[in-house]
Amino acid sequence: MTTATATTPVTELHTGAPRRGVAGRIVDRLGGGAVQVVMVLLGVFWLVPTLGLLVVSLRSVEVNNAEGWWTVFTKPAELTIANYRDLLASGFTASFWNTVAITVPTTILVIGIAAMAAYAFAWMEFPGRDTLFLIVVGLLIVPIQIALIPIASLYGGMGIFGTIPGVVLFHVAFGLPFAIFLLRNFFIGIPSSLLEAARMDGAKEWKIFASVVFPLGKPAIASLGIFQFLWVWNDMLIALVFANTDSQPMTKALQSQMRQFGNNVDILSSGAFLSLIVPLILFFAFQRYFVQGMMAGSVK
Amino acid sequence: MTDRLDGPAAPREESDSRGDSPAPADAPHTTRRFGPSPVIAIAFLLPAALLLGVWVVYPIVYSVFRSLFDASGTGFTGLGNYATIFTDGAMLTTIRNNLIWVVVAPIVITTLGLIFAVLTERIRWATAFKLIVFMPMAVSLMAAGVIFRLVYEEDPDKGLANAVLTTVHDTFSSSQGYPEARPREGDQSPVAAQGGAVVTKQAAQTGRPVLIPIVGIKPAVMPGNAQAAKTPQGGNELSGTVWFDFTPGGGGKNGAVDGTEKGLPGMTVEAVSDGRVAATATTAEDGSFRFEGLPAGSYVVRLPQSNFEPAYRGLTWLGRTLITPAIIGAFVWVWAGFAMVLIAAGLAAIPRDALEAARIDGATEWQVFRRITVPLLSPVLLVVFVTMIINTLKVFDLVFIIAPSSVQPDANVIALEMWRVSFGGGNNQGLGSALAIFLLVLVLPFMIMNIRRFRRENA
Known part of the structure; x- marks a missing residue:
């Protein structure tokens, strides 16, 4: 099912030493050299588009309109950081901070609210619990589009249309089903003896949650956090509808420049690259958690 | 893989160095019982329930009603908006595009993921490869869109896709394009135009170089490697020169190779006998050509029309016909890593014994793969496939960013149309x-599938 797809022991990207598997032997017959070449080509194929963006962002509009970015290998002198300087001098820095101001609170709120609900679903008895959880499972793949119009009119009435809190609340709500699902499935694996011991000692639920469940849930919370962070950081649709020019994140700011792609290629390439630096750093630093989060919920 | 739906991937890392973390076994939740009162449970659930109720559940109900009203929201139209979806021409294009997406993208991505997963088991730098292919997952679709706008630029001097295509094309077809070039006209000229081609008026003689003067070449078309034209000397073969019969700055004699004039490299030259092409040659950098091993005889020398067609410039990726395949290409670039990682995890879990047994029984590797590996992987493949269907149904950002506004109607998909109609200028929130x-409704079957599977596995 799209969602939780706990296959196996989660293999991380770095799976250690090369393992000669089934498929490995199949391919043995095809000749190792050819496989190496094909894989190198594929790797280049996947890497080159992003490299192109980086090089384009480091050249002037004039140079970019005159020749392909690959000529950089013969003319490295044409590289310049002028695009980035201009970009930072423009209003783009504001949209960078808007992205941060939307992403960080969303991630924290989703983790906190989902963890509480997940704990209730995993370790408390109450009528209708299983049905409610099935509803959460059902909500996992509800398209965001369904809520754009109703929430836009709701925000209009509340006076938070175009504000960062409005964007954040929308993100939190649509992040919850996956978050609850992921954490509930993790919390349920906590040995009941730990909880029972705490309850026998007369600990309050809130205390058990904060001092037993939450700390033990760290691996899942890390996965959820990284996943949620990237999802919100990279969102464009919700920002397009609910943010205005003062509260817009980078994605929306860049989108507004797309109409004149050729003329704005300096802003667009440097802005796009700037917007993906943070996700890339997170990805390389925490890729293990990222993969786990994704494996546990290939929903979005 | 489905056997553990409720044991999420997250906690299941090998118990490396984290002895403090309880190994979450396939913990039966039957042991749960003496909990706090339901009141406390409600307190824990309240924030989530409030948010989900207001932001997710209420909008579904609201949308159902709103969809029955017209643009202003005052006039009841019944199912009129739905009728529009299925009758309006532009809407039907949108639905057709979504259909193409749903059919093509999941199959391509799942297949690629399987191939990548199998191949990475074969290389030593599997980690690096996985990181590279997986990286686009971390990048916003907005940034991916900008990346592919650059890749798909039409000018082969700027867009990578066409640069690669033209390079490959030119490697296999040597003819250099000389659009608008024509033979030197006039009675004195040894050549004449004939149905787009250029032919010699007289039959060519071996030992006497064939002169083919060409004019009307724009400086931009002149290849950079062209050398001063030379007439081939000696030899008994049929030979000659194709050159640009024009001396910059004036001077020079028409119809003669004047020393400063440039040869035209890359021209395809044919020796024609009785209307049949007997031999083909290509001109060198100085414009000379030579038919080697051609039997003596009477030949007319011809420059076929292909020489005078514009050079191959690649494909119009961002035009009306190719836009959807082009965007699907970008989508595949983003999602292939996801499929690869999931399938690789499934592959790692296949029991080796079954495979060994089959091999001992004499099965070929292909049979093992087809009959054992793929069937054992099928749950993973299904998960990837279904996830991709859901994702393609919701595709929005990439189409919005990659398709230039003039072709957006041709690339349109439901999720984008929904935004355009309601917020992007359409202002019809009923539709x-x-x-x-x-x-x-399109994702509903998968929602039900999720719920049913979850119930089955937690029964």
Whole structure:
């Protein structure tokens, strides 16, 4: 099912030493050299588009309109950081901070609210619990589009249309089903003896949650956090509808420049690259958690 | 893999160095019982319930009603908006595009993921490869869109896709394009135009170089490697020169190779006898050509029309016909890593014994793969496939960013149309709501599938 797809022991990207598997032997017959070449080509194929963006962002509009970015290998002198300087001098820095101001609170709120609900679903008895959880499972793949119009009119009435809190609340709500699902499935694996011991000692639920469940849930919370962070950081649709020019994140700011792609290629390439630096750093630093989060919920 | 739906991937890392973390076994939750009162449970659930109720559940109900009203929201139209979705020409294009997406993208991505997963088991730098292919997952679709706008630029001097295509094309077809070039006209000229081609008026003699003067070449078309034209000397073969019979700055004699004039490299030259092509040659950098091993005889020398067609410039990726395949290409670039990682995890879990047994029984590797590996992987493949279907149904950002506004109607998909109709200028929230409901109905089967599977596995 799209969602939780706990296959196996989660293999991380770095799976250690090369393992000669089934498929490995199949391919043995095809000749190792050819496989190496094909894989190198594929790797280049996947890497080159992003490299192109980086090089384009480091050249002037004039140079970019005159020749392909690959000529950089013969003319490295044409590289310049002028695009980035201009970009930072423009209003783009504001949209960078808007992205941060939307992403960080969303991630924290989703983790906190989902963890509480997940704990209730995993370790408390109450009528209708299983049905409610099935509803959460059902909500996992509800398209965001369904809520754009109703929430836009709701925000209009509340006076938070175009504000960062409005964007954040929308993100939190649509992040919850996956978050609850992921954490509930993790919390349920906590040995009941730990909880029972705490309850026998007369600990309050809130205390058990904060001092037993939450700390033990760290691996899942890390996965959820990284996943949620990237999802919100990279969102464009919700920002397009609910943010205005003062509260817009980078994605929306860049989108507004797309109409004149050729003329704005300096802003667009440097802005796009700037917007993906943070996700890339997170990805390389925490890729293990990222993969786990994704494996546990290939929903979005 | 489905056997553990409730044991999420997250906690299941090998118990490396984290002895403090309880190994979450396939913990039966039957042991749960003496909990706190339901009141406390409600307190824990309240924030989530409030948010989900207001932001997710209420909008579904609201949209159902809103979709039955017209743009202003005052006039009841019944199912009129839905009728529009299925009758309006532009809407039908949108639905057709979504259909192409749903059919093509999941199959391509799942297949690629399987191939990558199998191949990475074979290389030592599997980690690096996985990181590279997986990286686009971390990048926003907005940034991916900008990346592919650059890749798909039409000018082969700027867009990578066409640069690669033209390079490959030129490697296999040597003819250099000389559009608008024509033979030197006039009675004195040894050549004449003939149906787009250029032919010699007289039959060519071996030992006497064939002169083919060409004019009307724009400086931009002149290849950079062209050398001063030379007439081939000696030899008994049929030979000659194709050159640009024009001396910059004036001077020079028409119809003669004047020393400063440039040869035309890369021209295809044919020796024609009785209307049949007996031999083909290509001109060198100085414009000379030579038919080697051609039997003596009477030949007319011809420059076929292909020489005078514009050079191959690649494909119009961002034009009306190719736009959807082009965007699907970008989508595949983003999602292939996801499929690869999931399938690789499934591959790692296949028991080796079954495979060994089959091999001992004499099965070929292909049979093992087809009959054992793929069937054992099928749950993973299904998960990837279904996830991709849901994702393609919701595709929005990439189409919005990659398709230039003039071709957006041709690339349109439901999720984008919903936004355009309601917020992007259309201002018809009745129709927008109907499109949102339509999208919801499309994912509904997968929602039910999720719930049923979850119930089955937690029974």
